[in-house]
Structure formats: structure tokens, C-alpha cells
Amino acid sequence: MTPRDASDAHDNRWSDLGRPPLNGTALRRALVRDDGLWTDVEVVQRTGSTNTDLAGLVVKENADEGVVLVAEEQNAGRGRLDRRWTAPARSGLFFSVVFKPAGVPVERWGWLPLLTGVAVATALSRTAGVDTALKWPNDLLVSVDGEERKA
Template identity: 80%
Template sequence: MTPQNPSDDSRWSDLERPPLNAAALRRALTRDDSLWCDVEVVQRTGSTNSDLVALAAAGDADEGAVLVAEEQDAGRGRLDRTWTAPARSGLFFSVLLKPAGVPVERWGWLPLLTGVAVATAIARAAGVDTALKWPNDLLVTVDGKERKAGGILAERAGTDAVVVGIGINVTLREDELPVPQAGSLALAGAISTDRDPLLRAVLRSLEEWYGRWRDAGGDPAASGLQEAYAAACSTLGRTVRAELPGDRALVGEAVALDGDGRLVIATEEGVQEPVGAGDIVHLRPA
């Protein structure tokens, strides 16, 4: 992979936020038996997802390619939302996956799988309990309130690949938050905010879950993914409002996750409706 790597004269300006050690990450992660074949770290880019999708389209990236940016100035979330943060304040990276042998209709589980993998890794490496807000938000507790500390965005790259982007706020301080409802691992009381071991933990957890899911042919039940996601999902059991395409809204209790990864909402009218896309608002605690 050869993404753009513009120089950054302020690279060492914040000693509390040292740069990632690309060579050490590559040595630790790109073993012969590993999913990860390449780990590239760039100082600044627009969006690691956009870059990796372009590299995949050009045939310049294989499955297991990892692209990390110390800073993004055009990071994207779902529904075309932007994701920005100070340089080296978080982990902003994308991975290329080619789930051969898994039916395409099950590829929608990949962002949910990534959420489970990230939450598991953060608990182990940073000591922070992370909840999952359906479909792709990572929530931590700061001063007794749930706040978004990360997000996941999956995009198709051609007919045989998916690029999954992950953003995690690690050392973001209160005065640096883009919105009041944002959070970070540091604000949630992380026992460690060293990004190198955290990134290694996330990628190893993702490799483990991806392998389990792929070996099961993408079956979310047989792989244990459906159960694991439901256990970590803070949306289930809550009254929610789903803001759906076409300016339609649906209010009810989030009661289950179906076999396609859709959120099942039970309305006051007694109807259970699966939601596959939309913005979910938590209206009250579980």
C-alpha cells in the first residue's frame, strides 16, 4: 500500500500523545499465520476508508491490509456525518476484508462483528466497559452518563471486499470534545491510554471474531456473534425512536436482534418491525 503520507512538522509537539510505532506494529501483527498482511501508518489523510477503498479498487491492497492515520480531516461516519479529532488523540484506521465463502447477504454482520471485537479489546486493554449502540456506535460511561467514544463504518469495495473503518477517541479531553455527548477512553477512566497496545488488542480481537464468523459461513448464531452482540448492546430493552429513510419515525421498545442483524422494535400497537437502516435515539434507560 502506498497512500499519501504528507510530512507533519508538529509531529512531536504534544509529548503526551506520542506517535504510533509503525515498525513495531508491523512486526507484532503481520505474522505468517495472521490475517493482517500489512500495517501502514500515515501522519494525516482525509479518510482512511476512502483511501483503502481506492487502493482496493486499484488492486494495490490485499485482504488484511490495515491503514492507520494519526489525524483525519475528512473522516466519515454513518449518514455522511464527519469525524474529526486532534492529531494522535485516538485510533483512526480501516481494514480490508474479503469474506470469501460467506454469502453476501450475511456481510451486513461485519460492522456488528467489529463492534463486538472492539468492545472486547477495549475492556481487556484499557479496562473500560464499552457498550454497543445499534448499529455501530461505541459508548462509554463518563460521570454516570453514556457518551459516544467511537464508531464503525463499513463500505463495499468492489464485488468481493469490504472496508471497515474504526474511530476511537482515546485521550480526547473535555475541552476538545466536538459535541457534549462525545466521550473518550481517558474520560471514562481508562487504566491505559497507550495507543500501540490498544491497536494491537483491537486488531487481534477483530481477527479472532472474523475468523470465527467466516469459519461458520457467516452464520451469526453458530459463530456466537448474535449472542455476543445482544449481550453488549445497550439499545436492547430500551424505548427508542428509529428515524428511518423517507422521513418516517418509529417509536417502541427494542426487543431483539434478528438473524440479519436488524433491530426489532415492538410498537405500542403490538407490531414488531425489523429495522435494517436508520438513526436510533435512546429515549430512556433500560
């Protein structure tokens, strides 16, 4: 989404694109396995930033690796160069994941967001047949009615 005033976030053609609300119970049932990477999936209606909220959980509660926080709406997201943006409910995919890469030197952790962008674009394209592109470094773009939109 492009940066915008939060007051107009709900009054545009990309608001609530007609998909049903996410079902946290169903997502947990589908993703969380004893031997899997995902240890918990939490879905919230609205947040300022999934990244800020999840980072807070890591600090306060030492959240485990594999915890996923998903939001239907995000109203204080931050991008490159600390640019702020909002995204109306159900207008994109807003989630953050806790990774604690064992054995990987901290100086290499900067590659994670870049590799994640490539992995998400590839997975959506291959598994769901969604026309995807990547605006480097990690903005996922999808085609909607012939227009590229940031997801």
C-alpha cells in the same frame, strides 16, 4: 467525535491526548505474521478518511486481505447518513482493514461493521481494562475522566 468545522479540530481539550505517536514499524512487527490475518500495517500522520484511502488501494492495487491503514488524524471521516466529522491528532483510534470474507454471501457483509464494533469494545475492555461501551451500531465509546467519548 461530534461533527465540527475542521478549523477547530486542533483547538479543543481532546486534541493530542498526550499519547506518543504510533510506531508503524513496531505495529507491523507485533501484528504481521506469515500465518496471521494481518498482512500489512501502514500508519499515516493525516488522512481524509482511512476507509476511502484503503478502498482506493483495493481498487488500484488489489490490496490483500488483512491490510490495515491507521491514521493519527482524520479530517474527512464519514459516518451514518453520510455525516462528516473530523478528529484531531491522537484523539482516537482511526483505522480501516481489508476483509474479503470467502464463502460469505455478499448480502451478509453488512454484519461485519456491527460485529467489528462488538469485537473491538470487548477486546479493549478485556485486554486493556478500558471502560468501553458501544453506541449502536459501531461507535466505540470510552470513559475519560468520567465522561463518555467516542473513540
